[in-house]
Amino acid sequence: MNQLEKTQLDTRTRIIETATDMFLLRGFSGTSMSAIAQSCNMTKASLYHHFQGKEDLFIACVTYGYADALEALAAIAADGSLSAEQKLRAAVDALYTTMIISPVGRMSPLIAEVSRAFPSVARSFHTEYVEPQRATLWGIVEEGQHSGAFRNFDKNQFFHLAFGPMVTLSLSREMFATFDDLDDHFPVDDLRDGHAAVLLKILAPE
Template identity: 25%
Template sequence: MTSQPRWRRRKEARPGDIVAAGLGVFAEKGFAGARMEEIARRAGVSKGTLYLYFETKEDVFRAVVREVVVPNVDAVRAAILTADLPFPALIRTFLPRLAEIIINVPIGAVAKMVVGESRNFPELAKVWHDDVVQKAVGVISELIARAQARGEVRPGNPRIHAFSIVGPMMLGAIWRETFTPIGGADPDLPTIARQHAETVLGGLLTEEARP
């Protein structure tokens, strides 16, 4: 008799159920095509219950980004900022980990939706930029600046270098959502991550930092 009543456990789980349902609906139908009724149905709640937790579709999207995507980004960010490793080791660790997240978390589906619908729904782009893109680019820029200070990386704008590092990975993520479903070759993100890491290091490392 120590467990909580079934209805109470279910009530506490509802926001998570709604977020998971919202992610699925957004990934399949985009933002404009998503309906609150469909999100409620997939979450197993009434539309009235859905509105108790989220007033708008935008609120559901914010929750999807902040509860599904952001924790993964934050975990990687914390790990690489605290790791006491040379820059080459960090890049060889970070890019495969990013590939793993893209495969297991539908980052590509959300990114594709944001790119496709941001003109009509600029709030989507702002949420994605502030909570995901800024953090990812920011942490890589910081790593590069530190490596430059240690003499490991050649001079250059750290932010621009960061874009060159994450760009191919995000292209691969969007490719998986756009072309792979219609028969395009799968981009094999883990292989891209490993090969791109070596390409990046070949261009960025100073002579002194090369093995």
């Protein structure tokens, strides 16, 4: 990568990180390209040099960081030193960090808000993150099934049991983000550990 390409990448990353904070604070409709450009100390024309429009920038924001998250999940799946049970627990930990704790993961409510008006947002998020994430997690389950650590289980039912609580928790924490006692109502660590225990229980051999 030459210096010009690095500079452009650094600028793009700065825009995405700034826009993510603004989308989280103001919502999609309340965030303008002009305001983002101003926060980035650049002209609106310069901003449009990097992103075609607000929809394009929003897609970049909701998928930014997920490449690293997918790599981390793949590394867990490929770790030969871990048992199937350990891999599943580690995968749940990684998914909770990405979907609930990370700034990008906290954009779930915004994705729901924007996807009806801009279906490409939902499609991009599903194709670039949801599908490979599910494939990697199911690979861990299949490995456990082949070794006898896990019993056979319907894939679609497993996905709903695995991801449903995470999505609900993410949405709930954003909905009530102003609560002073948010962690009392939605304790991430306790819920994550209990969730992993439930998944291991339903996959346990009969």
